[in-house]
Amino acid sequence: MTADRSRIRVADLLAEALAGILQRPGRTVLTLLGTVLGVGAFVAVLGLTASATGQISQRFTELAATEVTVEEIPAADSSTGPAFPADADQRIEQLNGVRNAGVYWTVDANKAGPVTGVPLPGAPTGAQSVLAASPGLLRAIRPTVREGRLFDEGHERSGDHVVVLGGAVAARLGVTQLAHRPAVFIDGTAFTVVGIIADVQRRPESLLDVIVPSHTASVLWGTPKQPPKMLIETRLGAARVIGSQAALALRAEAPERFRVQTPPDPRALRDGVGTDLAALFLALAGVCLAIGAVGIANTTLVAVMERSPEIGLRRALGARPRHIAAQFLSESALLGTVGGLLGAGLGTAVVVLAAISREWTPVMAPWTVAGAPLAGLTAGLLAGLYPALRAARVEPVEALRR
Amino acid sequence: MTVIELHGVGLTYPGPPPVPALQPCELTVRRGEYVTITGPSGSGKSTLLNLLGLLDRPTEGRYLLDGVDTAPLPERERTALRAYRIGFVFQSFHLLPHRSATENVTLSQLYRGTGARTRRREAQAALERVGLGHRKDALPSRLSGGERQRVAIARALAGEPSLLLCDEPTGNLDSATADTVLELIDTLHRDGMTVLMITHDTGIASRAGRVVSIKDGVLTG
Ligand SMILES: Nc1ncnc2c1ncn2[C@@H]1O[C@H](COP(=O)(O)OP(=O)(O)O)[C@@H](O)[C@H]1O
Ligand SMILES: [Mg+2]
Secondary structure, eight states: OTTOOOBOOHHHHHHHHHHHHHTSHHHHHHHHHHHHHHHHHHHHHHHHHHHHHHHHHHHSOHHHHTEEEEEEOOOSSGGGOOSSOTTHHHHHHTSTTEEEEEEEEEOOHHHHOOEEOSOOTTOOOOOOOEEEEOHHHHHHTOEEEEEEOOOOHHHHHTTOOEEEEEHHHHHHTTOOOSTTOOEEEETTEEEEEEEEEEEESSOGGGGGSEEEEHHHHHHHHOSOSSOOEEEEEEOTTOHHHHHHHHHHHHOTTOGGGEEEEOOOOHHHHHHHHHTHHHHHHHHHHHHHHHHHHHHHHHHHHHHHHHTHHHHHHHHHTTOOHHHHHHHHHHHHHHHHHHHHHHHHHHHHHHHHHHHHHTTOOOOOOHHHHHHHHHHHHHHHHHHHHHHHHHHHTOOHHHHHHO | OEEEEEEEEEEEEOOSSOEEEEEEEEEEEETTOEEEEEOOTTSSHHHHHHHHTTSSOOSEEEEEETTEEOTTSOHHHHHHHHHHHEEEEOTTOOOOTTSOHHHHHHGGGTTBTOOHHHHHHHHHHHHHHTTOGGGTTOOGGGSOHHHHHHHHHHHHHHTOOSEEEEESTTTTSOHHHHHHHHHHHHHHHHTTOOEEEEESOHHHHTTSSEEEEEETTEEEO
């Protein structure tokens, strides 16, 4: 007979806890609210951060990651001459990791004068921009040639009067095909159209320009008022190294005359999103969850007070203090877990809706969703500790007297 | 075979001031006996019942339950004795308000680790036994006072205790309803249950085979 021990099955303990929180559904729902909001906020912030980061890495394509630009910083006195040396393309293309590099500038409209082609009846004579570009630049913008070819170093060296046109510009200037070696006129000077490009992957505004070899342009129209720029196409992963070497390679004695722009480090970009605002929101979510836990603690403590006759009865029926503690701890843990589950649902819904409204792909780490009920459970357990201790200390004789 | 043996058992509530609620007393209750303890309010009846039910410890004397000295037992084993040997019936029923009659009755075997199905089956049998087979799923709020006390008695029975302790079981009932409850207790006694009932009503006390009276903490009879 001494083998008779007080004990309760885990399933029965949970069933009693469930019955305990279901006996006051209204109060349970209100108690859950804090945890739902807290956990929901956590899930939403983590999910939104992950989605935003995913969005950035999608946009942050290989194209952007392999692009370095160099600008000339306008000199204080004009006597210093152009910053880019004549052999700028060769100097940069020598660097290990560079695919193509080229200098370009927009030719001053008042120097180059009007651009005309084979006049069409009634064709608009709007202003046409002229771009001076080295052959390296033409390659670096990754054009799709529709007809003809790009001008090359040969044209550049001999200062040939040749142009490359974007498709729309060609149409406007009445150039339809290259078989008859058509020409366009810039300030009255004839330029042979050697190629028409359908599309470019970089610097899309080039499609609207009449593109002239840079050497030809400087011979004809001199140094530009707008300082030239350089576009460098690197191999994947080399952009930052090239960025650090470019200014020195161009002008070892005065690298400070250039401003070099490299693509941002994708990791830094991600961390940047993860810090500032997200940290603030996570802190708020933490506060919310803490308030939720306090709510659970409060409700459970009130329940312990109210149900002290029940505790006395259970003790009389053979419950040990630890059984009583376990029951109230289970009730608070159950509240926390249910709050966590609902919060995970709410947070996920917020992330999905926000992503849809911004046309993003919703991204959520599995542990964010799986961890939410766990966070609720932890909050519930912590919240239940003190009420459970109080419940375990209820004296059955006192409790039954009522 | 004795169920209860008290040897010089007394209890003084520690003050200040100390209250000698029960003077050292002797009492023996044999298996199958029906004993009532009667006395005016404040005479120490509940104090005695709490000692017999192992809800409180005496400040002196020895209490043997089913021949086992309960004094040296740790709290854990006293709790186990409550779970397996003692059935309680209280004046205010102490039913859980949000649980059905059956669920209330199953509680008496909850802390024995009995499986839910067995508890349910035995709870329903106990409800049949107290004549409430038709109210198995009713909530206490839907039951009359007499029915509630019968549910409480079913709860005490379902565990098949060796001792049924009743503290003024009809104190909250009108006399007609009280009679049905008392008749039920009579029946249980006839079926072999050892019953110890507290009452301040001498008329009710006389139904039992043996009446013990208590006054100012002194047990006589
Ligand atoms: N916890 C306690 N502390 C001090 N005195 C108590 C306590 N419980 C009961 N008493 C006193 O002990 C005496 C007996 O009480 P009780 O056994 O409840 O009487 P009855 O049940 O016969 O009405 C009363 O005088 C009561 O005031
Ligand atoms: Mg009393």
